[in-house]
Amino acid sequence: xxxxxxxxxxxxxxxxxxxxxxxxxxxxxxxxxxxxxxxxxxxxxxxxxxxxxxxxxxxxxxxxxxxxxxxxxxxxxxxxxxxxxxxxxxxxxxxxxxxxxxxxxxxxxxxxxxxxxxxxxxxxxxxxxxxxxxxxxxxxxxxxxxxxxxxxxxxxxxxxxxxxxxxxxxxxxxxxxxxxxxxxxxxxxxxxxxxxxxxxxxxxxxxxxxxxxxxxxxxxxxxxxxxxxxxxxxxxxxxxxxxxxxxxxxxxxxxxxxxxxxxxxxxxxxxxxxxxxxxxxxxxxxxxxxxxxxxxxxxxxxxxxxxxxxxxxxxxxxxxxxxxxxxxxxxxxxxxxxxxxxxxxxxxxxxxxxxxxxxxxxxxxxxxxxxxxxxxxxxxxxxxxxxxxxxxxxxxxxxxxxxxxxxxxxxxxxxxxxxxxxxxxxxxxxxxxxxxxxxxxxxxxxxxxxxxxxxxxxxxxxxxxxxxxxxxxxxxxxxxxxxxxxxxxxxxxxxxxxxxxxxxxxxxxxxxxxxxxxxxxxxxxxxxxxxxxxxxxxxxxxxxxxxxxxxxxxxxxxxxxxxxxxxxxxxxxxxxxxxxxxxxxxxxxxxxxxxxxxxxxxxxxxxxxxxxxxxxxxxxxxxxxxxxxxxxxxxxxxxxxxxxxxxxxxxxxxxxxxxxxxxxxxxxxxxxxxxxxxxxxxxxxxxx
Amino acid sequence: xxxxxxxxxxxxxxxxxxxxxxxxxxxxxxxxxxxxxxxxxxxxxxxxxxxxxxxxxxxxxxxxxxxxxxxxxxxxxxxxxxxxxxxxxxxxxxxxxxxxxxxxxxxxxxxxxxxxxxxxxxxxxxxxxxxxxxxxxxxxxxxxxxxxxxxxxxxxxxxxxxxxxxxxxxxxxxxxxxxxxxxxxxxxxxxxxxxxxxxxxxxxxxxxxxxxxxxxxxxxxxxxxxxxxxxxxxxxxxxxxxxxxxxxxxxxxxxxxxxxxxxxxxxxx
Numbered sequence: 019x020x021x022x023x024x025x026x027x028x029x030x031x032x033x034x035x036x037x038x039x040x041x042x043x044x045x046x047x048x049x050x051x052x053x054x055x056x057x058x059x060x061x062x063x064x065x066x067x068x069x070x071x072x073x074x075x076x077x078x079x080x081x082x083x084x085x086x087x088x089x090x091x092x093x094x095x096x097x098x099x100x101x102x103x104x105x106x107x108x109x110x111x112x113x114x115x116x117x118x119x120x121x122x123x124x125x126x127x128x129x130x131x132x133x134x135x136x137x138x139x140x141x142x143x144x145x146x147x148x149x150x151x152x153x154x155x156x157x158x159x160x161x162x163x164x165x166x167x168x169x170x171x172x173x174x175x176x177x178x179x180x181x182x183x184x185x186x187x188x189x190x191x192x193x194x195x196x197x198x199x200x201x202x203x204x205x206x207x208x209x210x211x212x213x214x215x216x217x218x219x220x221x222x223x224x225x226x227x228x229x230x231x232x233x234x235x236x237x238x239x240x241x242x243x244x245x246x247x248x249x250x251x252x253x254x255x256x257x258x259x260x261x262x263x264x265x266x267x268x269x270x271x272x273x274x275x276x277x278x279x280x281x282x283x284x285x286x287x288x289x290x291x292x293x294x295x296x297x298x299x300x301x302x303x304x305x306x307x308x309x310x311x312x313x314x315x316x317x318x319x320x321x322x323x324x325x326x327x328x329x330x331x332x333x334x335x336x337x338x339x340x341x342x343x344x345x346x347x348x349x350x351x352x353x354x355x356x357x358x359x360x361x362x363x364x365x366x367x368x369x370x371x372x373x374x375x376x377x378x379x380x381x382x383x384x385x386x387x388x389x390x391x392x393x394x395x396x397x398x399x400x401x402x403x404x405x406x407x408x409x410x411x412x413x414x415x416x417x418x419x420x421x422x423x424x425x426x427x428x429x430x431x432x433x434x435x436x437x438x439x440x441x442x443x444x445x446x447x448x449x450x451x452x453x454x455x456x457x458x459x460x461x462x463x464x465x466x467x468x469x470x471x472x473x474x475x476x477x478x479x480x481x482x483x484x485x486x487x488x489x490x491x492x493x494x495x496x497x498x499x500x501x502x503x504x505x506x507x508x509x510x511x512x513x514x515x516x517x518x519x520x521x522x523x524x525x526x527x528x529x530x531x532x533x534x535x536x537x538x539x540x541x542x543x544x545x546x547x548x549x550x551x552x553x554x555x556x557x558x559x560x561x562x563x564x565x566x567x568x569x570x571x572x573x574x575x576x577x578x579x580x581x582x583x584x585x586x587x588x589x590x591x592x593x594x595x596x597x598x599x600x601x602x603x604x605x606x607x608x609x610x611x612x613x614x615x616x617x618x619x620x621x622x623x624x625x626x627x628x629x630x631x632x633x634x635x636x637x638x639x640x641x642x643x644x645x646x647x648x649x650x651x652x653x654x655x656x657x658x659x660x661x662x663x664x665x666x667x668x669x670x671x672x673x674x675x676x677x678x679x680x681x682x683x684x685x686x687x688x689x690x691x692x693x694x695x696x697x698x699x700x701x702x703x704x705x706x
Numbered sequence: 707x708x709x710x711x712x713x714x715x716x717x718x719x720x721x722x723x724x725x726x727x728x729x730x731x732x733x734x735x736x737x738x739x740x741x742x743x744x745x746x747x748x749x750x751x752x753x754x755x756x757x758x759x760x761x762x763x764x765x766x767x768x769x770x771x772x773x774x775x776x777x778x779x780x781x782x783x784x785x786x787x788x789x790x791x792x793x794x795x796x797x798x799x800x801x802x803x804x805x806x807x808x809x810x811x812x813x814x815x816x817x818x819x820x821x822x823x824x825x826x827x828x829x830x831x832x833x834x835x836x837x838x839x840x841x842x843x844x845x846x847x848x849x850x851x852x853x854x855x856x857x858x859x860x861x862x863x864x865x866x867x868x869x870x871x872x873x874x875x876x877x878x879x880x881x882x883x884x885x886x887x888x889x890x891x892x893x894x895x896x897x898x899x900x901x902x903x904x905x906x907x908x909x910x911x912x913x914x915x916x917x918x919x920x921x922x923x924x925x926x927x928x929x930x931x932x933x934x935x936x937x938x939x940x941x942x943x944x945x946x947x948x949x950x951x952x953x954x955x956x957x958x959x960x961x962x963x964x965x966x967x968x969x970x971x972x973x974x975x
Contacts, residue, residue: 041942042941042942045941045942362964363963363964364959364960364963364964367956367959367960367963368960370956371953371956371957371960374941374949374952374953374956375953377941377949378941378946378949378950378953381939381941389905429759429778509778510778
């Protein structure tokens with residue numbers, strides 16, 4: 019087959035141009051930096067690294083893809099609200115080459131895949147030479163568009179940390195071609211289902227686009243198409259079930275973040291580098307409207323506009339659909355070349371000319387991308403500030419067990435990223451409050467409230483919540499609640515303010531940073547309650563808990579949230595209320611309760627002197643926590659766990675829930691089904 | 707017709723737009739000599755659209771330097787102000803140079819500096835130097851050269867000493883160049899420059915400070931010049947013109963093939 023391919027001059031030209039495209043990309047993503055064994059930094063990217071390390075070092079050895087990570091947000095369920103596929107690739111590759119290098123290589127995978135996927139998609143759509151390779155070349159203009167660095171798909175977004183989206187984005191364009199071909203020929207069920215699996219496993223928004231593409235085929239011959247689509251999407255769902263069912267089950271334990279993105283300038287959507295290609299596409303739509311493939315593209319473009327407009331109303335982030343719109347308008351114009359090919363000779367020269375023209379145009383329109391790539395891929399260890407960052411990490415690694423809070427400040431950018439502190443679980447082996455997966459944690463709003471109390475320039479990222487200004491007095495209370503023992507300070511304002519609080523002792527100065535020890539913190543993750551917990555009956559625990567958290571008067575009276583209480587629960591808790599105003603503080607009398615605890619990644623061991631006395635576990639609640647030595651785990655304010663020990667020794671473990679088990683069974687069934695389909699089609703082919 | 711429309715559209719849209727945040731410190735330096743003391747007042751306003759960090763003024767007076775107060779963040783339209791004094795012990799009255807360097811950093815704490823160069827009068831009236839200078843601009847990436855031309859407008863030959871004041875991102879090879887300039891004649895001095903840490907596309911003002919004594923009066927001529935750091939753009943190790951030539955050659959072959967009727971027909975559509 020390879021020989022036949024190579025004998026076809028046109029395919030050979032296509033391959034050469036694809037190699038040119040990758041060489042062009044490599045002239046930006048320098049191989050010496052990609053292969054350098056340093057920890058990637060920049061934007062959100064560096065903060066993803068501890069998750070990849072956790073997957074490789076903790077979860078995979080336990081034969082798990084999803085699990086618990088204690089490192090951020092008082093613990094959160096990792097990959098229950100984010101996409102494991104790129105991290106799995108990193109972790110597996112990390113067993114062969116250094117994880118740092120594996121991470122870098124996979125983080126650029128989507129960028130390098132996109133031109134190839136566009137090319138294959140156009141081939142699958144049966145566009146003739148040289149339209150597919152033109153489309154692949156045009157995709158460079160999309161990749162290098164500097165109109166935004168947050169929406170996904172382009173290089174700036176990838177550098178900002180959205181490499182999962184980039185991989186799903188590349189694959190969804192491949193799927194665009196293979197689905198069209200599959201529906202036409204009623205073939206390729208398993209391939210298309212597997213692509214749906216990979217796309218969904220890479221990013222949720224690219225999965226939504228898969229559905230959008232499928233809906234096109236309801237508009238013609240829908241009965242026959244419906245059957246095919248049900249088979250493909252059904253099998254794709256089965257493949258994904260082991261992950262997506264737990265994701266759905268986990269939704270109540272996440273933080274939502276949906277809003278209408280503000281676009282400041284039309285040039286963000288229509289950046290100059292894309293304008294010629296977009297104009298070409300619009301013209302091609304107009305001229306080739308009778309071609310069903312044109313309608314397919316046009317439908318997808320209009321669907322993106324529709325979803326963008328209704329996105330916030332249906333709970334999706336509108337801006338995530340603009341990159342699809344942009345890429346389709348960037349590459350579809352490649353089919354215009356078909357209009358000119360009649361009676362044209364030496365067409366194999368056209369892709370070469372087009373490549374150089376596009377590469378020049380893109381290079382001319384590129385300003386900051388090269389230096390951003392160098393900044394990210396040189397890694398934390400190559401920054402001039404590394405001795406400072408490393409010094410802080412080394413100190414924290416060897417002093418204390420409690421959590422670390424790090425003042426939020428733009429000045430941290432010089433360390434490698436404004437989010438450098440989120441890597442403490444990796445570099446310092448210490449838990450910190452903030453982390454990359456803020457939406458995957460129900461504790462995130464409380465963490466950012468604490469940040470606002472203890473930072474001069476807090477980021478206040480979740481718009482649905484209110485925040486504080488610098489207030490270290492209240493911050494100390496919350497530090498104790500979250501078992502924060504160390505506080506890293508950078509701004510002059512907080513350095514001045516902290517002098518007023520003798521509870522903090524300066525332990526070490528590293529460069530411009532100061533590390534303080536909170537002397538009044540008990541430094542324990544499990545503590546006996548001083549007051550009787552109150553049963554709070556509510557359907558909206560978030561609002562109640564946030565109000566409880568931000569008020570001072572009830573800080574030592576914890577609320578246990580339930581929708582409805584059984585008789586046993588009502589008897590166990592002295593009070594059952596549904597209004598904060600009705601909560602009464604009832605102290606436990608006299609006896610001292612001695613508690614010891616050990617925190618592991620997916621287990622918590624507790625020894626208590628008092629059976630029956632409730633213990634607050636300062637770790638985020640999740641229904642997958644199972645307990646021995648107590649009858650159940652309660653969900654307690656702000657978002658922690660509470661147990662009533664039945665024995666002196668209590669052990670909590672994070673285990674697979676019902677959704678994981680059901681999802682695993684469905685996925686197993688899906689794999690068997692796919693094998694049966696493949697075997698049957700092979701048998702048929704052999705018979706014919 | 708369809709082909710014409712496509713060709714038209716493909717050509718028309720070649721617009722470029724660039725948006726970038728920037729810091730622009732507009733610095734005013736006032737100097738006053740009272741007795742043997744020079745007082746320097748510095749006021750710097752951030753006229754850019756992003757805050758400047760670690761803003762600090764450095765005052766150079768001959769071989770003496772003073773680092774003034776540091777501001778962690780200078781917001782947009784924020785003003786930095788600093789003041790310092792120097793005791794003066796010059797033996798010769800006249801006009802002396804005063805250099806102020808504003809050090810600052812962007813959000814990534816990438817350091818920058820901006821120069822301000824002027825003169826002040828010590829125990830004499832302010833006067834214009836007998837030497838008039840001209841310095842052009844220099845564009846380079848790694849190493850370059852900038853030329854100072856001086857014209858002696860007096861009727862006597864002048865023994866002058868010149869040095870170049872550059873931002874710390876650029877290094878200059880010569881500490882000082884001495885030259886004898888005949889009456890009503892000119893002279894030239896070349897300064898070898900090296901890019902130490904300047905970013906591609908950045909421009910810096912530099913100053914040549916030329917001092918001499920004439921008639922018992924010290925004179926100073928300040929000559930501004932511009933240095934631009936520009937890296938030649940390349941693709942695959944080929945310059946843009948080379949790429950354009952390759953494209954032109956390929957296009958020529960392609961069109962020739964159409965008109966000469968050679969080559970195999972490969973029409974696809």
